Amino acid sequence: MNREQYIIGVDLGGTNLSVGAMPLDGSREIGLRTLPTRADLGADAVSDRIAAMIESVVIALNSETGAGRDAILGVGIGSPGPLDRERGVVIFTPNLGWRDYPLRDEIATRVNMRATLDNDANCATFGEFWRGAARGGRDVIGMTLGTGIGGGLVLDGRLYHGVSDAAGEIGHTSIESNGRRCKCGNYGCLEAYCSGPAIAERAREALESDPSPTIDTLVDGDLSRLTAHIVYEAARRGDTVAREVVRDTARFLGTGLSNLINIFNPDTVVLAGGVTQAGEALMLPLQAEVKRRAFKTAVDSCRIVLGSLPMSAGVVGAVATFKERVLGSL
């Protein structure tokens, strides 16, 4: 009997929760759905919501493919960290307010399926590696630039976790040893320059000495409403302050990426998240900065690409981590 098998992926974020199913070969996404996480309800209530979404994906899978529950190998979960993969425990998540929560087993018990747990940024990178823009790579650095900056490392074709599952914090590498204070306590972190809020903050500072009517109009005269998205819109309209902020973002990010390229000599760097929506206005000066800074051998063998799974990299990667962990390889 030739019966296809499936894995369910869960991408748990501070704001949204996405769940979907994929066949083992990752050829398609089935029943993908997204709901607000509602972290305010507490950890057990969020686990209930995840379990309910999994059950609805099971139904969607059945109606779309005819596959029953016994065709599902289990559930891969991606969650913010730090976490302990071996024990399946989320150690601490500022965004969700959890401490030492045994998320993996809470989900496994509720849906009566085997489950695995991994870091959300790892999953997003692994998803792009398996089925997205980093496909065909072997040494891949993934970076999600949004409210924060997350990172994932695929080295020699496998997710790299470090000795206590805390590896990949590339948003918290300092590019100015006495630079901006970062929320993590360090100084000059990439995240303190290139996250969405940091871009807005740098723009606000630039506007103090150099006001911009364009931006003023976009925020109705209230600079507290300024976001990276609005900075990008102003840059598109030709605003010089906004353009300079975007170019600076490319310079800072270029310094950080050059460091990673000199360290890892990767074949692929894949960038995702809202900050990348500036498109070529960011990517062209970024590539120039990397070329100016990193070793030629390393730059020549590395492509820098935008993620191609903006809505589902986390879910696809959660499926992939389950598959690699349970079946031994992708």
Added chain:
Amino acid sequence: MNREQYIIGVDLGGTNLSVGAMPLDGSREIGLRTLPTRADLGADAVSDRIAAMIESVVIALNSETGAGRDAILGVGIGSPGPLDRERGVVIFTPNLGWRDYPLRDEIATRVNMRATLDNDANCATFGEFWRGAARGGRDVIGMTLGTGIGGGLVLDGRLYHGVSDAAGEIGHTSIESNGRRCKCGNYGCLEAYCSGPAIAERAREALESDPSPTIDTLVDGDLSRLTAHIVYEAARRGDTVAREVVRDTARFLGTGLSNLINIFNPDTVVLAGGVTQAGEALMLPLQAEVKRRAFKTAVDSCRIVLGSLPMSAGVVGAVATFKERVLGSL
């Protein structure tokens, strides 16, 4: 017949050339010898010198253990890079002045043994991992701080090379995006602050506004003779300028190491090279700086140690890379 087998290791440096043999279990070093490289004689002459040293190690091995040539599996070679491991070719070495030199096969032909080629900084790290201070680790970052700063990465127990054998250039990660110009062309590299010559240079700059009789005496009034070693001696004698230079070195190095610890979550960082001879005067403020900057989870699971094979890490590691490459594991 229970006959022990051996591997010969070669550590080729810009200044010195070391060769020695080890049994497969790495339990001891046999016939270790060091001679000047004499790069001025040209690549083929250096290959001749290496081959002659290998032959003399073969003789020493025989007289010490009775083992004949047939008990030797081959030769592992560590060389400055960039290089191509697959083809066994040194692509370019500023220190030796070589371009596209097929070092591996030149040696293999001369001594009629199988040979492998790897990067010298990788070998030094792998040596400390196999038989030195990083023993027992799984995720190890090695850093050699001397005239330049070299790096090696052991991840999940294996040497990590990157897609074109150029990984591990941690000396060329920028900690000040607009900082000191580095010889590599980048700005603010760790090497531009913490190599031996960079330490001397920073001391000279500090002395311009703040002269030191202690240092003046040590260099006989000629600041062009100042070295990191002399800065350390002055610091030991209580000189305030020298002490500040050492503390600054710890701060710069601490920024760079914190970045690596946040990226890799390693269990071990092993430091070697002349710059580490400052001992506790460097290590104590370095550890404090790392604690201040890097994530607690990552800091708590990482030991920072000094290398324990100062004379032979490169040779031991060259043996180890041959063993891993030819036999499949250490």
